[in-house]
Amino acid sequence: MGKGQHLTASGRRFSSIITKMAPRHLISILLVSMVTVMPISSQQCPVIQGYTPIVTKPGADLTLGLMLSLHKASQDTTGGALCNFNAETGYGSLSMKAAVAATDNWPDSIQLPGLSVGLEIYDMCDTFQLAEFSAVRFANERYNDIFANGMLCANKTLHMGVVGYGFSSWSETLSTLLQPLDIPLIAYTATSDSLSDAQEYPNFFRTVAPDSGAVKALVAIMKSYNWTYSAIVHSDDSYGMSGLKAATESIREAGFCLTEPISVGIGETRDSVYDAIVDQLIQRNITVVILWVVPANLQRLFLAVERIQGAAYDISWLSGDVPLYNDFTSNPGIAKAARGLFALSPFVDVNDTYKSWFAQWYPNTDFNHPPVVNMIYAIHAYMSAFSLAHQEKCGSQQGMCEALANIQGSEFIDFIRQVNFTGIGGRAISFNENDDPANQFYDVMQFKSTGTPNAYSLQKVGEWTTDQGLTLNKDQVEFYGQGDTPVGPPTSVCMEGSCFDPSCQELTDFVIETLFSHHVAGCQSQLKLTRFKQLEAVFYAVHLINKDPNLLPDVRLSLMVNDICYSDTFAANNVGLTLVKNWDFDVGFPTQNNKYHLLGTLHSSSSSRAKGISKDLQVASIPVIDNTASSPALSDKEEFGNFLRTVSSDVKQAEAIVDLLGNLDFKYVQTINSKGAYGDDAIKAVKESAKNAGVCIANSFRVDINSDFAELVRELMAKPEAKTVVVFLFTSHARRLFQELVFMNVSAGQFQFIGSDNWGTRMDYIPGLENPAKGALTVTFKSERVPEFEEYFLDQTPNDTAYNPFFKEYWMQKFECDLPGEQPKYNQNCTGSEMLSSSDVNSLEMEYFINSVYVYAIALSNLINDTCPNGKVCDAVFDIAREEWLERLKAVDFVSQVGLMRRVSFDENGDGPARYSVYQFIEMNSVYRYDQIGSWDDVDGLSNLVDNIIDPMFLSVCTGLCLECNPPTPPDANTTSHQDYFRIPGDLDFPVVMQLSKSGDGVKCGDPKPEESLALESLLYALDKVNADPSVLPGVKLGVTVVDSCGNPAIATRKLVGLLGGFVSLESSGKPFAVLGPANPDVAEEISNIVTAPSKLPMISYSALSPNVNDDPLVLATSAPYTKEVAAIIGILEEFDWKYVGVVHSMTPYGIANSQEFQTAAQVAGICLGAQHYLNDTTDFQEIMNDFSSDDSLNVIVAFVNEEDARSLLYADHFKLSKRFVWVGTDSWDSPNLVSGLESSAKGMLLVTKERPDLPEIQDYFADSDLLDAASARNPYLRDYLQDICPSSSNCQFGNQIQESLQKLSGEISPLVNALYVAAHGANLLHDSKCGFSNDELCESFLDSSPEERADAIRRVTVESGAGGNPFSFDERSGPATYSIKNYQYDGQHGQFLIVGKWQNNDLALQIVAELAAQRGPSGCSCGPIVVAEGGDPVQVYMYVWKWIDYGIWSTVILAVSGLCGVLALLIGILFLSKRHSYVVQSASFSLSMWLLFGIILMYLLNVAFMFEANPAICGIRRFGVSFVYCVVYAALLVKSIRANRFARKQPGVDLNFAGSWSQSLLFLAFLLPEAFLVVEWLVLIPPDAIGGPLDACGTVSLPTCGITNIDLTIFMMYAYLLVLVTFLSSFGALDSSHAHHEGKSILVSSLFSILILITWACVLNLLDPEFGIPAIPIGLTADATIILVFMFMGKVDALTKKKEDMDTGLKRVKDVEMEDNLYGKDDVKKVLAMEVEDTVYENDSGKKYQDVEVEYPVFANAGATLVDEAVDEEADGDVFVEEEHTQF
DSSP states (O other), X not given: OOOOTTOOHHHHHHHHHHTTSOHHHHHHHHHHHHHHHOOOOSSSOOOOOSOOOEESSTTOSEEEEEEEOOEEEOSOOTTSOOEEEEEEOSHHHHHHHHHHHHHHOOOTTOOOTTOOEXXXXXXXXXXXXXXXXXXXXXXXXXXXXXXXXXXXXXXXXXXXXXXXXXXXXXXXXXXXXXXXXXXXXXXXXXXXXGGGOTTTOTTEEESSOOHHHHHHHHHHHHHHTTOOEEEEEEESSHHHHHHHHHHHHHHHHTTOEEOOOEEEOTTOOOHHHHHHHHHHHXXXXXXXXXXXXXXXXXXXXXXXXXXXOGGGGGOEEEESSGGGGOOOTTOHHHHHHTTTOEEEEOSOOOOHHHHHHHHTTOTTOOOOOTHHHHHHHHHHHHHHHHHHHHHHHHTTOOSOOHHHHTOOHHHHHHHHHTOEEEOTTSOEEEBOTTSSBSSOEEEEEEEEEOSSTTOEEEEEEEEEEXXXXXXXXXXXXXXXXXXXXXXXXXXXXXXXXTOOOGGGSOOEEEEEEEEEOOSOGGGOSOOOHHHHHHHHHHHHHHHHHHHOTTTSTTEEEEEEEEEOOTTOHHHHHHHHHHHHHHSBOSSSSOEETTTEEEEEEEEESOHHHHHHHHHHHHTTTOOEEESSOOOGGGGOTTTOTTEXXXXXXXXXXXXXXXXXXXXXXXXXXXXEEESSHHHHHHHHHHHHHHHHHTOEEEEEEEEOTTSOHHHHHHHXXXXXXXXXXXXXXXXXXXXXXXXXXXXXXXXXXXXXXXEOTTTTTOTXXXXXXXXXXXXXXXXXXXXXXXXXXHHHHHTOOGGGOTTOTTHHHHHHHHHTOBOTTSOOOSSSBOOSOOOOOGGGOOOTTHHHHHHHHHHHHHHHHHHHHHHOTTSSOOGGGGGOOHHHHHHHHHTOOEEOSSTTOOEEOOXXXXXXXXXXXXXXXXXXXXXXXXXXXXXXXXXXXXXXXOSSOSOTTOOOOOOSOOGGGSOXXXXXXXXXXXXXXXXXXXXXXXXXXXXXXXXXXXXXXXXBOTTHHHHHHHHHXXXXXXXXXXXXXXXXXXXXXXXXXXXXXHHHHHHHHHHHTTOSOOSOOOEEOOEEOOSOHHXXXXXXXXXXXXXXXXXXXXXXXXXXXXXXXXXXXXXXXXHHXXXXXXXXXXXXXXXXXXXXXXXXXXXXXXXXHHHHHHHHHTOEEEEEEEEOTTOOHHHHHHHHHTOTTOOEEEEEOOHHHHHHHHHHHHTOTTOOOEEEEOGGGOOHXXXXXXXXXXXXXXXXXXXOOOOHHHXXXXXXHHHHHHHHHHOHHHHXXXXXXXXXXXXXXXXXXXXXXXXXXXXXXXXXXXXXXHHHHHHHHHHHHHHOTTOOSOOHHHHTOOHHHHHHHHHTOEESSOGGGOOEEOBTTBOOOEEEEEEEEEOSSOEEEEEEEEEETTEEEEOOOHHHHHSSOOOOOOOSOEEEOTTSOEEEOOOOOOOBOOOOHHHHHHHHHHHHHHHHHHHHHHHHHHTTTSHHHHHTOHHHHHHHHHHHHHHHHHGGGGGBOOOHHHHHHHHHHHHHHHHHHHHHHHHHHHHHHHHHTOOTTOOOSSOSHHHHHHHHHHHHHHHHHHHHHHHHHSOOOEEOOBOSTTSOBOOOEESSOHHHHHHTTHHHHHHHHHHHHHHGGGTTSTTSHHHHHHHHHHHHHHHHHHHHHHHHHHHSOGGGHHHHHHHHHHHHHHHHHHHHHHHHHHHHHHOOOOTTTOOOOOOOBOOOTTTTOTTOOOOOOOBOOOOOEEEOTTSOEEEOOOOOOOOOTTSSOBOOSSOOEEOTTOOEEOOSSOBOO
């Protein structure tokens, strides 16, 4: 039936992909598919293995592939079975029998003398996978026929055609698959209209009428009953849409009304949906309905009629052939609902004539399957074509002749088109211009009574043919109403004055194309809800306009929806360029299909995308109206003349923000913006406005996704006075910023944020991160809610939103359920009860999108009223110039009827009025919201600002010396720019694509590339030479138009479209003959489709051809293809016996293609590939080099990279001093600048570079100063270059520099000049054949020549004297392959590239430099030593080594911090040792302090163990060290805590025992001893070991890890956890007393942080991926050690370095502390307290008595000093026992 409704999901995807591919891609797919079927041998005709079809006549002269479904599909495919061989289809065997009979019996008009025809019958089992397999399998046979030895194999039959497939969608896909080998397909059931496109499907034919014929037959039935008002219900697949298109065209052509179509999903199963369809038909009073749905839809629709009954029975239904496949009789209710249904059968009825014919071979078989006759016609059509071919190729010879045996597929297809014979039954069989049946026929069937009560069947009531039209036996036709007896025909007429259906009016269709970013990069992400609702607002506006009887009464406005995918530049540019290609620009309004007229586009994405889209569309003057892009750059009408926006520029927003800053007296601010047009341009405007207002920018930060936001926050905080931060940030960047603010505990009010329109009033901007943003002010476009739109939006359901292609996706995403017929994404189906709520729609700012549609509508209305006398669309409307249309759009001025209901207009820059609202982000009752606090416009400025919105104490002003507020004025920069095109006009033009500028930002070109002007002038020299040559087109002047590609495919494509599409105004020149260039292979690949497809021109690239365009016959190249470059590299590797290499490539078409080619070639050559990497914008080059370096066997790296990536690789390699690689590269490496400063890394490099021939003529040309002066007069690029190298014209000597540059560029100049020579000679050759040798003019046949003829003429040219005087000719379609092999040699001081060999004609001649082979070790596969275990097989072992591992930035930071802090701890220890008798040290216990410092230093040192590759020793150190160092630290802290507690509880006059140094040390060791015992026991019981090693057979080694789990490590830390916890609890005892308060607090804080770190540590080790284990442990150790060091020692160090002490006495006795009442006044001003020290007698460590002297001490809070009122007793260690309550530990 040709509907494709049973096509599997995978099949649908394959179809959608393959039908969009160019033929060269299809060939690749086809050949790859063949390889999966069987290996191809070029030596003999192969025998195909595996799945074998049924062959009826082995060795027949002609074999046809017959595709049938003999069995049903398997329902259980889990085991891979696709067929159910226990269930036959029935019709398959009938078809097979009929086909076999047809090959033995054919009409008399078909003559096959001595020839036989056989079949290969394939069983498809109703599955697309087997259908595809059968096509590949049969194509493989054909492939062997024609490629085995270049001719037909002796033992082979001709495999020339296929008969099948069942479904139209299968035929579309598989016909395209067979097309590259010119294998025809004749279908007998595929009816889709899309297959009538002979250009798209040149190898497709059919013997069944297409759907368009069926529609014509249905319309004929409608005409016969005067049914002028009807509806259509169609499925939403390709079959349904094709039927809708055909029905719409045919019914309107007949002058009838087809009301608004109703769509139903092919997988829709809900009864409510079908009930709604029937109810809608009844409500619209429609009595005649065309059904173009799949069988399942048809069945459910009639069930709905049965449920509703009543008026539903009054509807008459008309359909194609779908009812033939439904069984209505099994359900009486459905039968009653379907009564009167008209259906069409495109198949020949098996009447008595055919039955007699079948009975000759199968007398007992009933051939009741209608398509079998159409199938017989298909087979006989092949036989007729074979007969015609035999007559022409063999004449009167019997049997197969050589010419027929070697017939090409394209020739055979031409014979099929000539078929014209009378088939069995007397029907004439031939094909029309669309390869459809010339005479189409249908049997008109009606579902009516059989004569038996309540019994109905499909019965023939007439027929329709293209020749005779409709023949209908009306007396046999029956109509049924709500009763059971026939009634008269229904009436279905749309009466004027009573039928107000817009579909029935004569309307002119105008279209607006939407260019919205509905998804992010790749277009595969979730739907962006904001953009989706904006699109709904646009649809709402279109709905309002079409309903308005006054605005555009005879116009139908519609939308074409495009998704440009937010961050995908290629997708955006591709949509813009595709839009230009899809419209015809010959008239004022671009048209499509002579029906639709393009008004312009609506854009909603970033400002960067807006720039690119505007540039792409400006070449055709297509308007772009935007409602979100606010970059000031878009106001430049010179650059973006076609761009308008309903919002204002960020210049106005900047003024509003600066006015707000001024009003709040914020004079010192910081800014943050996202990189790109939006953020950069906006902040630029803010700075300019701020400068005028006296606001100083303290810091200005630009961020992207790779920015370090933690460092950003630290830099913000480094300017504490600049508390106001202006942000223009994308959502992702804002979230990163506020995540860091939350993480760093930045509280609300610390910064005052002022946000742009991108923040606005969005609650999804920083969800869950609101606290630091409390009080933020946002400036956004002023807007009001649109309640009518909200109501409209909430009424939508998936059943009535077919107009919006994203609505079903939105519904599924919103409710997280799957809709029928859609790709499943969730684990549950939608129930149909889902409903939208008011929280799902926010109509703020939607008025801008609604107004943008009204701009187009009002401008069109004004145009109609101004140019058409009766106010209705007239021809004069379409004569408007596109420039005038743009001016009319700019002149629109109206008052909006939604939202603010304010004026809508554009200023001279195309910007809308500036109106902003100011909001404040506040928290109320734990709920965040936005309150409007003011507004701003460009008339009144800031107004209605609420008072007291900012804390009066909040200041953002600079009070010191702020140098940044007076920056120096930068000097003016002199820049030179050229137009996009440079033309030397001529009678015949050659567009030339060159890179004269750097790539820039993707929208604009960058700085000029001055030396490229020499290549351009060389081209012009060659042009002059050709024009002066009398043998080349005498009397015809050749010209060139140079296009600057800037090395950017998007820019090159845009400029070429503008040039070749006639969208740019240049000096008049002749028609283009062929496009030359470019030199950049990536650009060449991208633009080839533009040149060879729409423009229909051959292209002669002077770069290497990519494999992706290698098969395009219209693309030639004067350079050798990639494959030759790769072959040269393989030759080098084989020469040096390098069998193991790494590979790296840039993510460019050149890099990708060459890398793939190299992988294939390496496999063939037996070269093993190690690590392989690709490079893009986010690549960490150091990580890549680390990976390469980690492979000890790898010494050689092959690189297909651009120059920038090449230098980055060498730079990263520069830091790997322990290992150097041999780099094998291509032309991009051949630059002294690239290796400058990196000579040691580049040493030994081998390059395959294009040969740079001498160009004596061109060198002489540039050496002639007079010629050079004349050249610079016409070549502005050369003039700028000469001025650049010689600013002063007097005594300028630049000859040597030019000659050096020419030598460097000769590899580019030579193929460029040759490209012009072959193009000119090819044009001359074609001219002579088309116009004659004596005709000097360009005749019409020459100018109208096809691109294939031009390419063939160019390809056949041989230029006797090409570039450098050398001859040139093509090797197939590319230039000769000659490469120089260069070696970079460096002696430690000087380096140079030397030519050491040559590769030519697949032969490598290499001069082996002595150091070249020896300077690196061999590169071969080595996976570790192989040993033989006793009595066992050889096994591979891993030799553990001490190997340093570079983990990246985090390890560098950890080691740096550890080193610095370790040294600091050591210095503190030395300070304590030198001042061990001081009061501060002794009060803190000298012995315990030293043990604690020792433990801290061990914690830092332990980090080193985690930086080595795991081996048994390292694993032992890690296991012993982690828990042991914690126990050292916390044993010391625990003893300190106990000591502080004892001092706090000491009674005056009572000595403390065991409080001396030895006592504390013994207690410390007692706490440490259990840990030492446990760790040693653990190491003995489970010896440390490392696991890991080689993973494959080619040197790739996994990183070893320690053989202990993270859980075990956590368990064995338990004793350390216990010490930390006890220390934490013990420290509380010292807090209640001021004697030990500060020491206890320090211990408390340290242990608290340790607990948090250890808990985090345990979670990371046991809950996250094991790869986080190594970073977690060193980071935790470093953080904990640093915290303890700071809290326990820094105060004491401060006291020791500032306090004056008597170092001779060591200990002091403090007498009285006199404290004045005003010591701590209200102003918290501390005064110096003098302390008198009374003479005191004490004992030191040796028991000796000393006497103190009096001394004054200043007081240092929290520094370990002690203030006492009474005398103190001392022990041998000098510890102080405090009697009063003024001790500070």
